[in-house]
Amino acid sequence: MTAPAASSYTASPFVGRTFGVTVAGLNKNFGRTAVLKDINLEVKPGEIFCIMGPSGSGKTVLLKHIAGLEHATSGEVRIGEFDAADPETRNKVHLALVFQAGALFNSLSVYDNLALYPREHRQCNEAGIRERVLHALSILSLEKAANKFPSDLSGGMKKRVAIARALVMEPQLLLYDEPTSELDPVMSATLTEIIATLREQTAVTSIVVTHDRDLAFNIADRVAFMMDGRIQGVGPRADFKTPADPVIANFLNPVIDLKNPRFKQLE
Amino acid sequence: MNHLTAIFGHIGGTLLLLVSSVKFIGTLPRQRARFIEQCYLIGYTSLPIVTILSFFIGSVLALQSGYSMENFGAKQFIGTLVGLTMARELGPVMVAILIAGRVGSAVTAELASMKVYQEIDALTTMNIPPERMLVLPRLAAILVMMPVLAIIANLCGWYGGALVCQYTHSISVDSESYFIALKTYMKPKDIIDGLVKAEVFGFVIILVCCYIGLNTRGGPREIGASVTKAVVASLILILVLDYFVTKALLFA
Structure with a gap:
């Protein structure tokens, strides 16, 4: 599959517009540690864009910048024409982030977790909210979990509930942090x-x-590979199946060598 | 110098939290379910401990003052002493200390755990300001419940003192004389001043506990650290503010 053009998607029944994301010259330091170093990316509207890389390479921090949860040391992130760091952007773009651990509200039932967004934003009456919530639950096959609390759910169900909650928001930009971990x-x-x-x-x-x-x-339509806070490579997913870059190849296709184990090299 | 900068940073952060919460005051009517839930948690569930503690504080106050005042023949003023002390000082301060330990710690633990487990981040991405949903209903509830708890603490303390005066052989001041002395020298301003103090203490406790909870960084261990920090900060603030608010009210 090649990266689809934005126009190849029809508008959804409830989403008027999809947004692309532009990351330009993004740097982020935590204290003296540089976590993101000159990140430049462009994600096209309607695209599935995967960010891969070893743990600690800055992928989640980058995702948090796109979600507006972190502020850049320098550079900028734009969602469409809007600045991701500006809280007002959330009034203009329906953005949903599926957190790695779900980040479900533990004091609320699954149903209320999903109903929170439309209730708080007074998007429809309780009957309309119920319809939206039950529709999202049915897409994720979670009908029977509606009255359960997050503490009663398995890891997989929590992730599905988190995706269902994102779905209720009718997002125009959907961010996933390690959805299959x-x-x-x-x-x-x-x-x-x-x-x-x-x-x-x-x-x-x-x-x-x-x-x-x-x-x-x-x-994925396209994949970006991050290493030590930098983008090591971006391209269609086919390019990453047999990558030319030895660093990327070593990460994506690690060879288990019992005669020369990796942990010895770490020392 | 770094500590001083940090303290001013926290004061500024707390005031910003107050401003960003108060700007959503118009949403309070549609948050009445949360407001009522917080009133229940802050007020109703604190009632038994407030009642018991203030009853015994009034009792001990009467016992100690009876023992001392007998030496210079002033036993008839025990009611005045217990009444004024409970209304102006011990009622609001003890209720505030109880609220800091019981409610403040719970508020910080809840918000800190929401922060650590990314529930606050989830709210932010859902464009639901945590100040509106989590802070404002608690601030409103404490403003309503603190005077109620302080009045109950006063009444329990007064009746505790009256019982001790009547049934302690060495004091032997009957309830009627006790309450006459209490009424004679006590003005409505004394009670109102106490309620104002209770309001100030309660409001500051909840605001500080919310601020510390929402600014928790790190893992689950930090939740405990935040709770300790919140309770210590609340206790210090209660006693420091007590001096300044009392002075302001006395000379107002």
Whole structure:
């Protein structure tokens, strides 16, 4: 699959517009530690864009900048024509972030977790909210979990509830932070299918931070590889199946060598 | 110097939290369910401990003052002493200390855990300001419940003192004389001043505890550290503010 053009997607019934993301010269320091170094990226509207890289390479920090949860030391992130760091942008763009651990509200039931957004923004009456919530729950096959609390759910169900909650927001930009981590292979495949299906149904721009090669190689339109806070490479997913760059190749296709184990090299 | 900068930073941060919460005051009517829930948590669930503690504070006050005042024949003024001390000082201060330990710690723990487990970040990305949903209903609830708790503490303390005076052989001041002395020298301003103090203490406790909870950084261990910090800060602020508010009210 090649990267689709924005115009190849029809507008969803509830999303009037999808937004691309532009990251320009982004730098982020925590104290004296530089976490992001001169990041430049462009994510097209309607695209599934995967960000891969080793742990600690700055992927989640980059995602938080796109979500407006972190402020850049220098450089900027724009969602469409809007500045991601400006709180007002959230009034103009429906942005949803699926957190790695779900970040569900533990004091609320699954139903109320999903109903919170439309209730707080007074988007419709309680009957309308119920319809939207039940629709989102049915897409993720979570109808039976509606009255449960997050503490009663398995890791996989929490992630599905987090995606359902994002879906209720009718997002124009959907960010996923490690959506398949800590899941069994079948559940990982299910979530991968869900991410692809949501994009097909709603044309939502999806940015996925992941370590999961299967996810990236099956559904990503383009992939970016991060290393030590820098973008090491960006391109269509096919380019990453047999990468020319030895650093990327070593990460994506590690060879287990018991005669010369990696942990010895770490010392 | 760094400590001083940090203290001013925290004061500024707390004031900013206040401003950003108060600007959503118009949303309070549609947040009445949360407001009522907070009134219940702050007021109703604190009632038993406030009642018991203030009853015994009044009792001990009567016992100690009876023992001392007997030496110079002033036993008839025990009611005045207990009444004024409870209304002006011990009622509001004890309720504030109880609220700091019981409610303030719970508020900080809840918000800190929401912060650590990214629930606050989730609210932010959902364009639901945490100040509106989490801080404002608590501030409104404490403003309503603190005077109620302070009045109950006063009444329990007064009746505790009356019982001790009546049934302690060495004091032997009957309830009627006790309450006459209490009424004679006590003005409405004494009670109102106490309620004003209770309001100020309660408001500051909740604001500081919310600020510390929402600014928790790190992992689960930091939740405990934040709770300790919030309770210590609240206790210090209660006693420091007590002096300044009392002085302001006495000379107002």
